[in-house]
Amino acid sequence: MKSIEMHIHSFSLRFQFKYRSDFDVFAYIALARERGFTGVNISANGPGYRDLGGTTPQHFASVRACLQEHEMACEIDTSDTRLDNLRQMLLVASQVGAERLRVYTKYEASLTEQMDWSVRDLRAIAPEAERLGITIVFENHEDFQGAVIFNILAKVNHPRIKALYDYGNSQMVGEDPMHALRAMQPYIDAVHVKDHVLLNSEGRLWVQGVPMGQGLLPIMEQTEALYAGGLRRFCFENVWGYVARFKSDTLPTSAPFSQIHPHGFLNGALLPEPEALEQEWQAFESGWQWYQGALASQGFVIERRKAVKPPI
Numbered sequence: 040m041k042s043i044e045m046h047i048h049s050f051s052l053r054f055q056f057k058y059r060s061d062f063d064v065f066a067y068i069a070l071a072r073e074r075g076f077t078g079v080n081i082s083a084n085g086p087g088y089r090d091l092g093g094t095t096p097q098h099f100a101s102v103r104a105c106l107q108e109h110e111m112a113c114e115i116d117t118s119d120t121r122l123d124n125l126r127q128m129l130l131v132a133s134q135v136g137a138e139r140l141r142v143y144t145k146y147e148a149s150l151t152e153q154m155d156w157s158v159r160d161l162r163a164i165a166p167e168a169e170r171l172g173i174t175i176v177f178e179n180h181e182d183f184q185g186a187v188i189f190n191i192l193a194k195v196n197h198p199r200i201k202a203l204y205d206y207g208n209s210q211m212v213g214e215d216p217m218h219a220l221r222a223m224q225p226y227i228d229a230v231h232v233k234d235h236v237l238l239n240s241e242g243r244l245w246v247q248g249v250p251m252g253q254g255l256l257p258i259m260e261q262t263e264a265l266y267a268g269g270l271r272r273f274c275f276e277n278v279w280g281y282v283a284r285f286k287s288d289t290l291p292t293s294a295p296f297s298q299i300h301p302h303g304f305l306n307g308a309l310l311p312e313p314e315a316l317e318q319e320w321q322a323f324e325s326g327w328q329w330y331q332g333a334l335a336s337q338g339f340v341i342e343r344r345k346a347v348k349p350p351i
Contacts, residue, residue, distance in 0.1 A: 078112030185222030201228035213287025248278030251326030279322030280307020
């Protein structure tokens with residue numbers, strides 16, 4: 040038996056958050072518990088902290104209480120390594136009770152400059168993350184290959200600054216997902232599990248999110264390799280309706296790039312609200328069912344972390 044924890048990312052239900060008046064962070068936490076997840080990852084980017092749904096200490100306390108009531112662990116996301124942002128988001132994470140803060144670099148600069156600034160930012164914020172007991176996980180988003188993430192984190196060299204490995208984002212930069220995994224593995228502390236296809240629309244290559252199990256990513260090979268490397272917490276992310284440009288000048292020949300998928304270009308944000316809501320929900324349900332079955336077939340069991348009793 041291979042025991043793991045399983046989070047769900049709020050991006051999985053982004054249109055439910057966007058279009059439904061009855062779906063907020065509290066409904067999301069309750070749904071995650073009901074569907075068998077052991078924790079939630081919450082996007083907290085932009086005005087109002089997006090899926091977190093509030094900016095006040097009172098709201099953060101309510102979210103924390105809801106998480107405790109449902110016995111759910113929590114991680115939150117931000118998308119900018121600049122120090123002012125990281126300091127603020129560490130405080131938000133602390134108030135909510137999050138254990139990790141996801142981040143990636145958004146500087147518009149050369150690759151070398153982005154690397155240098157990322158190292159500078161992460162080094163500078165590390166003592167604050169240590170003080171608060173929160174781990175910052177640096178994601179291979181859509182710009183850096185795995186070796187670049189490794190080099191940045193090796194230079195930072197702090198136990199509170201780790202890597203988040205995304206199962207599919209290496210496709211955008213023309214890197215095989217298993218190659219990225221092996222490069223990043225010494226620092227991987229969190230993951231996003233998803234599925235993609237590669238498609239051609241109007242003469243351009245795109246990475247397209249599809250329901251899990253319907254794409255080209257080697258999901259169970261990735262999951263097994265991460266578990267063998269010591270990872271015990273995974274995060275399911277339904278990315279139906281997501282599209283991103285393929286940025287590389289070369290197209291690898293490995294399996295995730297071996298076919299241009301006949302799946303049509305689909306940007307969920309351009310669909311009418313009822314269609315986006317229905318198709319996203321169906322993709323979430325079918326993808327989660329597929330992944331549970333795939334995990335069970337390989338001997339994985341999802342279990343909640345045992346509560347630690349406070350000292351007498």
